Amino acid sequence: MKKITRELGFNWKLNVVFFLIISGALIAAFLASYFTSTTRFEGFSENNAISINQQIALNFESYFEENRVLMGLLEEALDEPSNTPSDIQAVLTSYQFSNPNIQSITLFDAAGAIQYNDTPTKLFRNRSDRTFIDQSLTNPLLYITTPQPGFSFYYGDTDDTLLMSKAVTYVDAGETFEGVLAFEIKLSALEAILENVYPERGGHSLLIGPNETVILSTLSNCEDATCPSVQLVLDQVIGSGFESLEDRQYYVSIQTIPQTRFRLATFMNMDVLQTTNRTLFLVIFFIFLSALVVGSVTFNLVSKAITRPLTKLQNHMKNVNHRDHLYEEVSIQGQREIVELSHEYNRMIREIRTLLKNLEKEEDEKRKTELIALQTQINPHFLYNTLDSIVGLSEQNKPQDVIDMVVSLSRFFRISISKGQAIIPIQKELEHAENYLKIQKIRYAYQFDYHFDVDAAVHQYTTIKLILQPLIENAIYHGIDQDEKSLITIAAQVDDEFVHFYVTNTGYGITQSQIETIYLNIHEDRYESVGLKNVYQRLKLYYQTQIIFEFYSELDVSTTVHIGIPKQKVEASDET
Amino acid sequence: MKRKLMLLLMFTLSGILSACQTPGDAVIPLMIYDQDDLFMQTFEASLLEASQAYGYTFDVYDANGSQLIQNNQFKDIVAENPPLILINPVDRVGVYPLIELAEQAGIPLVFFNREPLREDILSSPDTYYVGSEASQSARIQYELIEMLLEELALDVNQDGSIQTLILKGQPGHQDAEIRTDVIQTLLMSSEHAFDLLDVEVAYFDRQEATGRLLQRFTDETFHVELIVSNNDAMALGAIDALVQSGLMVNPETGDVLDRSAENWVPVVGIDGLDVAIDSIDRGLLYGTVFHNTDLMSDVITELIEALLTEADLNGLSQPLMDGRVIYIDYEAYLDD
Incomplete structure (x- = not known):
């Protein structure tokens, strides 16, 4: 190695040293910037995914909150001591009418029989599952939300809905009754929330209720535990982190929606992250590569500008061995020091010539x-x-x-x-x-x-x-x-x-x-x-x-x- | 150099020794829904004190009122596999995933102060609840009012009914809903005539209550003869507003008026905070329903010890309902 470095020309040595230093520095800078960027980007994506999830959860929360408030107001109205059947009918109709997200409002008695609804002409479908009635009556203070995929109370209602029910006290013609008030809330509004805030390719969201029910899914064919995304939510229960599903990287965030029995799961596609990382890598790599090339070429030119006159001087000196060239003076342009050196050389040659002549x-x-x-x-x-x-x-x-x-x-x-x-x-x-x-x-x-x-x-x-x-x-x-x-x-x-x-x-x-x-x-x-x-x-x-x-x-x-x-x-x- | 090494060695040894000092010294995560809550501050202090009787310590987590934060904390805690988790949930309705997670990890879960749905508690074999029955606090609150009525008529304007304002906590909050609902029912069905002016929502907050009430006093026709609050903080906030409106206190002397005075308005709270007791002693607050956090802390720490040592739960000082739930009685607190 020592021998090689000793034998290398000045120009080469300069170039090699420059190349080593510059490429070392560039590689260090490259690695540093790449890892800083990716870590930051990962952190940013993670925060982004979390905040998207939180935003949706907040939207959902306020959505349910709105409906609870609405139901609370209606509950108060039903409790008016002066209520007549037509008052009750009117208030139900107007509430349903003024709130397009509510598909139907129905008032059941304690036995679960239908008493009033927003539109009396609608034909009630017989419903065998009365769990929501029992739940509401057992927890009189709670708003019970029940998923009812593919079902609605009335014939002709085609929207997918969620059932919200609460035990109420209502006054009808001077008499006070215990009953259950039920809203069928259209899912389309919730779907809109999910779709509006989650546009990433491959990303999707799920709304999952108790008993492993999938209420909403922005992924087609993902309605039960056979879907890997649903399975993941059931396994993880809550929390967030990077997960791999069907060869795809996702940032998954599963959170509960306050005061409901629902969980929201968002799957943010991190392939985007990987592609971005790859692009980032290539971009940075090319920037550094071109910097290296441009730097090396420039440096080579500069070092040549220095070494070319030196080489010329060296060759000239070699020729001096032949007597014929002894008295030739060298003419060099370029780097100041080397020009001075050549002038010195010429002076020396003149001196030698005089000396030789004298000799x-x-x-x-x-x-x-x-x-x-x-x-x-x-x-x-x-x-x-x-x-x-x-x-x-x-x-x-x-x-x-x-x-x-x-x-x-x-x-x-x-x-x-x-x-x-x-x-x-x-x-x-x-x-x-x-x-x-x-x-x-x-x-x-x-x-x-x-x-x-x-x-x-x-x-x-x-x-x-x-x-x-x-x-x-x-x-x-x-x-x-x-x-x-x-x-x-x-x-x-x-x-x-x-x-x-x-x-x-x-x-x-x-x-x-x-x-x-x-x-x-x-x-x-x-x-x-x-x-x-x-x-x-x-x-x-x-x-x-x-x-x-x-x-x-x-x-x-x-x-x-x-x-x-x-x-x-x-x-x-x-x-x- | 040698001395330094020796010192280092000694430190390391003492570290190891101190870690060994209390073998099996369990650290129990104590998850609090919001440490800014005055009541929870009292409760936390009393729990830490009560735990000193046993061989474990608490590690306190604050969820800042966010179920989201609590969920993340819970997930992290479960990953560390503690022997037990004591939790005061933010959202009592949505805690079933936490119960599921704890069950998967085989960690006993003790809820306190905010009661999950009974079906959720019973869904897992190792989930417990220690708290009070919210409706009981309202019933005692009503008893306090009846006691006062024996002493005073309260109907200052003599219109035949007592103008009453209810201060409600956070809507949807179990305590707020139940207390409001029960007191409302009791007042309406009372032999005395109560005129319920309104249910003012002040989110359990003292300043919020002051603000809401001052807003009402801007209407000169506003007249109130009784204020029933879901908690002490709002009750004290109401008193602040009354004082600022020239009631309760003699504006000239600054002395607290006598109960019999026309400008003294009875205010009833719940919780029995120290500040509330002070207010009662000064003659401002009429009374409160004492939420016995000390007793509750004793029961909770006793239950934890029993669960850690796998002792027979039937030997506890308080009876278990459904084998999982312990209710601690509220107590009336008045100035004697």
């Missing part, structure tokens, strides 16, 4: 100094030897040789010095070699001959001075045969790349292993022959690696030293 210059100076030192190394013993020879020739009285030798020596040194220049035209170098050969030929008493084989094309090029002389010196020392006269050949040619010099001497030649020893010694600073090594070092110093320096030998025939130097044209100022 190169110093290096150059050093090389030149070394070169001069090496060039001057050659001269002393040759000069002594030559001067000794001149002295010898003078003693032998050979004036022509002395003259030749002194002239040659003079030219030799003129070229050697060359006004202090290290680089001279090849022609001068060849001249220098010839002067040397002349001197040596006289010194060695004409024991060898020499021959120049020069391609004219070489004259337009330059060389560092004094490279042929040490090779010739070497050829003379190692190539002179006491028995026969040897020949030293100096050849110069040009090809596409190089100017080639060949110094060949006839003689014994050397073996391949000797050649290898020479190479090794030249490279390793061990070789006694100061001359060869001196040449090699100067060539290396001046031309770096682009030189040829090799030996080849044919035993008992010849030995050749081959030097190749890069072609460098003579400039006009080089002419002497």
Whole structure:
């Protein structure tokens, strides 16, 4: 993990960190808001369901209360001592007429026989169940409400009704009787209450009386205990809570209606709650997801704006490894700090460039100094030897040789010095070699001959001075045969790349292993022959690696030293 | 650290020990229909006192006059499965679901002060009622009036009948209905001539009664010679109104008038509240029907103890009607 994070790019790291932080925060916020909302919504729905139930219960209560008040008023009217049968008839008719919710008003005597009703022409249905009469008479102070589904006192009355009855004392033609007053109250009004306040889909309400009678149901086919909703009410008796019925979630509230024997049960469909929760979940989820996406994209852009110049700078720095790009400056736009960084970088590059140039210059100076030192190394013993020879020739009285030798020596040194220049035209170098050969030929008493084989094309090029002389010196020392006269050949040619010099001497030649020893010694600073090594070092110093320096030998025939130097044209100022 | 641990341990131990101190100490839910009701306040205090004689305590619930609240409380209480529930119901007609719930849970149920329908009480084997017979209070109230008539004529305007106003409690309330009905019947069938002015509904409330009566006194022809109230609170409210209308008290001295004075109006209540007794002592309220809450509390707590210990109910100090119902007699209370 550590390794991965270490290897990740700056941009990626920023993005990952941002993503983790933001998604963490968003998930936390998401969960918090979702659960707060759903809990609140659940609480709200629960309160809503309870208050709906209470509202219906209150409506029912006031509905029954109204009827009780009405019945109380009628009871008082019936108790008037002055009542005649027509008074009683009139009061019943007017009460029924003025209250459209009351289907019928009937006055029974204590034996349960009908005495009066609101409309005498209505045909009374014989009723075998007289429980309400007995109940009313046993509890003279109570208003007894009896469900009577599918039944009514009179033929032609089709509405479903509820029976409300009370024991009364009535005065009829001066005589006081005990009796029972009965209202048939239309259920349609109660149904209206249920339907008006409970519109939710799948939600329903039940009005249940004692003895498990279903008085009202807003659910079709739900009239007895076979209906799960009714069964639930019978099991729960009263109370409220979440219940599951036939794969549906309901908030069920069962309450009694005060001063009646009825219970009201409301079933509020909580699938609505679940759907709402799901919708809520999706809505919140999408809001957060888009926030995450927008946030990440924006952040990625911002972080790229920061990291792009950095990457550019990084790539630029990588390229610096190639010498070609070393001095390139970088141009970066974007984040202020990084632009400043690039400016600093550029300043540093300029500094490095100056430093390197100085270094190169110093290096150059050093090389030149070394070169001069090496060039001057050659001269002393040759000069002594030559001067000794001149002295010898003078003693032998050979004036022509002395003259030749002194002239040659003079030219030799003129070229050697060359006004202090290290680089001279090849022609001068060849001249220098010839002067040397002349001197040596006289010194060695004409024991060898020499021959120049020069391609004219070489004259337009330059060389560092004094490279042929040490090779010739070497050829003379190692190539002179006491028995026969040897020949030293100096050849110069040009090809596409190089100017080639060949110094060949006839003689014994050397073996391949000797050649290898020479190479090794030249490279390793061990070789006694100061001359060869001196040449090699100067060539290396001046031309770096682009030189040829090799030996080849044919035993008992010849030995050749081959030097190749890069072609460098003579400039006009080089002419002497 | 160690000391803290020790302290903690000690607290825990003492908690456990105190919980163990009274093994089987039952907590009986006491459900009151409305703690704002003066009478119920007295009753509650007397019940709590009476319970001290036994090994159980009461946990009081107030329904605030709402059957809905009481239903929810009842459901919660049943879920906790107490050994017994003592309940003063809000709505006596609609309590049968509570009886059913208690029976399902096997919890004995003792009703008091408000009587459920007898059929509901008898529908379950473990339901009881302790209270008074509402009609008896009205009968005693009538006896008080008759006693007063022996002393005074009451017919101040001498029109041959006594102008009487009845103060009725909440319509539909058992006590209000029965007391009103019985006193009305007794007054009408009396050998004395009563002129029943009206039945004024004041919902058992003192201020309501004062307001209603003051409203009547705005009519200058209004003349009342006797006020019969369903309870003491309304009776005291009526006296407040009479005093404010310049009756009952000498406006100059502030002294309470003598009973024989023309401006002294007899008022009769029911319950025997402390404030009512005070009023009688001062000579304002003529009399009340004492609802003996102390005796009733003794009987209730005795019944509870018997039910908890499964003792023989026939050994109780008061006889059981139908094996379930105990009625406590009302007593007349007058200034001697």
